[in-house]
Amino acid sequence: HGTSTINQLGHLEIGGVDTVDIAGRFGTPVYVYDVALIRERARGFQRAFEQADVKYQVAYASKAFSCIAMVQLADEMGMSLDIVSSGELMTAKKAGFPMERVHFHGNNKSPEEIDLALDFGVGCFVLDNFYEVSLLQEKTLSKNQKVDALIRTTPGVEAHTHEYISTGQEDSKFGFDLASGQADKVIKMLKDDAYIQLRGVHSHIGSQIFDTNGFVLTVEKLFSQFTRWKEEYDFVPEILNAGGGFGIRYVEGDEPLPPEHYVADLVKAVKKEAAKADMAVPEIWIEPGRSITGDAGTTLYTVGSTKDIPGVRRYLSVDGGMTDNIRPALYQAEYEGVLANRANETAADTFAVAGKCCESGDMLMWKLPLPEVEHRDILAVFCTGAYGYSMANNYNRITRPPVVFVEDSQADLVVKGESLEDITKNDLPFRSKERV
Ligand code: LLP
Numbered sequence: 001h002g003t004s005t006i007n008q009l010g011h012l013e014i015g016g017v018d019t020v021d022i023a024g025r026f027g028t029p030v031y032v033y034d035v036a037l038i039r040e041r042a043r044g045f046q047r048a049f050e051q052a053d054v055k056y057q058v059a060y061a062s063k064a065f066s067c068i069a070m071v072q073l074a075d076e077m078g079m080s081l082d083i084v085s086s087g088e089l090m091t092a093k094k095a096g097f098p099m100e101r102v103h104f105h106g107n108n109k110s111p112e113e114i115d116l117a118l119d120f121g122v123g124c125f126v127l128d129n130f131y132e133v134s135l136l137q138e139k140t141l142s143k144n145q146k147v148d149a150l151i152r153t154t155p156g157v158e159a160h161t162h163e164y165i166s167t168g169q170e171d172s173k174f175g176f177d178l179a180s181g182q183a184d185k186v187i188k189m190l191k192d193d194a195y196i197q198l199r200g201v202h203s204h205i206g207s208q209i210f211d212t213n214g215f216v217l218t219v220e221k222l223f224s225q226f227t228r229w230k231e232e233y234d235f236v237p238e239i240l241n242a243g244g245g246f247g248i249r250y251v252e253g254d255e256p257l258p259p260e261h262y263v264a265d266l267v268k269a270v271k272k273e274a275a276k277a278d279m280a281v282p283e284i285w286i287e288p289g290r291s292i293t294g295d296a297g298t299t300l301y302t303v304g305s306t307k308d309i310p311g312v313r314r315y316l317s318v319d320g321g322m323t324d325n326i327r328p329a330l331y332q333a334e335y336e337g338v339l340a341n342r343a344n345e346t347a348a349d350t351f352a353v354a355g356k357c358c359e360s361g362d363m364l365m366w367k368l369p370l371p372e373v374e375h376r377d378i379l380a381v382f383c384t385g386a387y388g389y390s391m392a393n394n395y396n397r398i399t400r401p402p403v404v405f406v407e408d409s410q411a412d413l414v415v416k417g418e419s420l421e422d423i424t425k426n427d428l429p430f431r432s433k434e435r436v
Helices: 019-026 035-052 068-076 086-094 111-120 130-143 182-190 213-233 259-277 327-331 420-424
Strands: 012-014 030-034 056-061 080-083 102-104 124-127 147-154 196-202 239-241 283-286 297-309 313-318 337-339 349-354 363-370 378-382 403-407 410-415
Touching: 012 019, 019 030, 019 297, 019 378, 019 403, 019 410, 030 035, 035 056, 035 068, 035 259, 035 403, 068 080, 068 086, 068 403, 068 410, 080 086, 086 102, 086 111, 102 111, 111 130, 124 130, 124 196, 130 147, 130 182, 130 196, 147 182, 182 196, 182 213, 213 259, 259 283, 327 363, 337 363, 363 378
Parallel strands: 030 403, 056 080, 056 283, 080 102, 102 124, 124 147, 147 196, 196 239, 239 283, 313 349
Antiparallel strands: 030 297, 297 313, 297 378, 337 378, 349 363, 403 410
C-alpha cells in the first residue's frame, strides 16, 4: 500500500527509499513514515467535503502521532489540529502551527494548561465538564479575552470497538450527557457570557470504526436536541464536530471504508437532519487521527534471539516491542509484517514475534508467516503510524526510537532516537542536595 514496493534487491522500499538502508543509517528500531500516503489520506477527507459542498474542518488528532514535523505537515495540508495537553500544544507552537486552527480537548485541562492555551491564542476549546467551564469563565474574564468553544457531548451511542477506545456511551469519563440535560446546563451557563462564545457541539464515539451507522445515529441524536435548544435557549449550533474514529486496515479481515465514504454518509445525515429541523446546515468538523497516519507508518526492527518450542511455537525476538508499540499488549491489536531484507521470499513457517521487555505480554504478533528467519534480518511491521510512537515509553529504561519521514526518494530524520544519556538525564543522585 502507499508507496511501498519491493525493489530489485528484494528489499522493502518506501517512498523510494530502501528500508534496509534506513535501518543501516538510523539503526533499529525505527519508525518510518510514508509522507505521500499521509497527504493522500488527508486529501481523501478534504476532497469528500469539497464534493459535498459544505463548510468543514479536518482537524488532525495529534494524539495519534505528534512531533514538530508531523504538525508542520498537517499545517501544510491545510488541516486543523486537535490537541489534548500542554505537551501537544507546545509541539504545535514550536511547529509554528496557526493557533486559531487548534482545538483544545481533554477531560481534565489544568488551570495552567488553560492559561497557556489562552496565552497562545488557541482558537477553540472543546468543553468537557463543569469545572472546566468555570475555570475558563474565570480566566477569560480576568484576561479580558474572547474564545470560541464547543460542548463535548456523549450522545449515548455505542461504537462497536474495543471497550477502552469506545467513548460515546453515557457511562464515559468524557463530556456532557445529552439525555440528562447536562449539555443544556452548559448552554444556560454560557448564554450571557461575554467571553466564551459557544459555537457548536462535539461528539467522538470511539475509534477504529468500520461503518457509518454510529455517526448517523449520533447526528440524529444531536439534532433532536438542536430543535429543542433553538426553542428553549435560542441556541443554534453553527458547528457540528463528529470526532474521529475512522478505521484502518491493520490485518486481513479488517474492512474499513474509504475516507470519502465516512464523510459522504456523515454529510448526508447532517443535511437530512438540518432540512428536517428547518435549520441551516452547520459547518462540519471531523478529527481523524489513526486514519491519517496509521497505515503510513512502518516500524523496522532487527531480529535477535530465537526460541523453538517443538510442536508448539517458534519465537523470534526483536530489538523493540511494547516500548515502541504497546497496542498488542493493551488491546490485543494485530499487525502484519515482512522481512524487509527478503521481502520477495515466500513464507516457510509462522513465527511469534516477541519484544525485548521483561514481560510475557510483550508480544507484537503471535502468528506471522515468514521465510526461515536468520539473526540480523530486518523485520518490518506495518500500520504502526498511529498510537505507536505517541504511546512509546521507557519501560525497562529502553530508549525511544527515532522517526524518519520518507518522500521522493529522500529520508529525513524528524525525531532523534533517545540516547542512553537521555535515560538518566533527569535523575538525581540519592540524597542529592539538588533535591527539593
Ligand atoms: N477526537 C477525540 C476527541 C478523540 O478522543 C480521539 C481519539 C480522536 C479524535 C482520534 O481518533 P482516531 O481517529 O485516531 O481513531 N490509543 C488507542 C486509541 C485511543 C483514541 C483516543 N481518542 C489506540 O491505540 O487504538
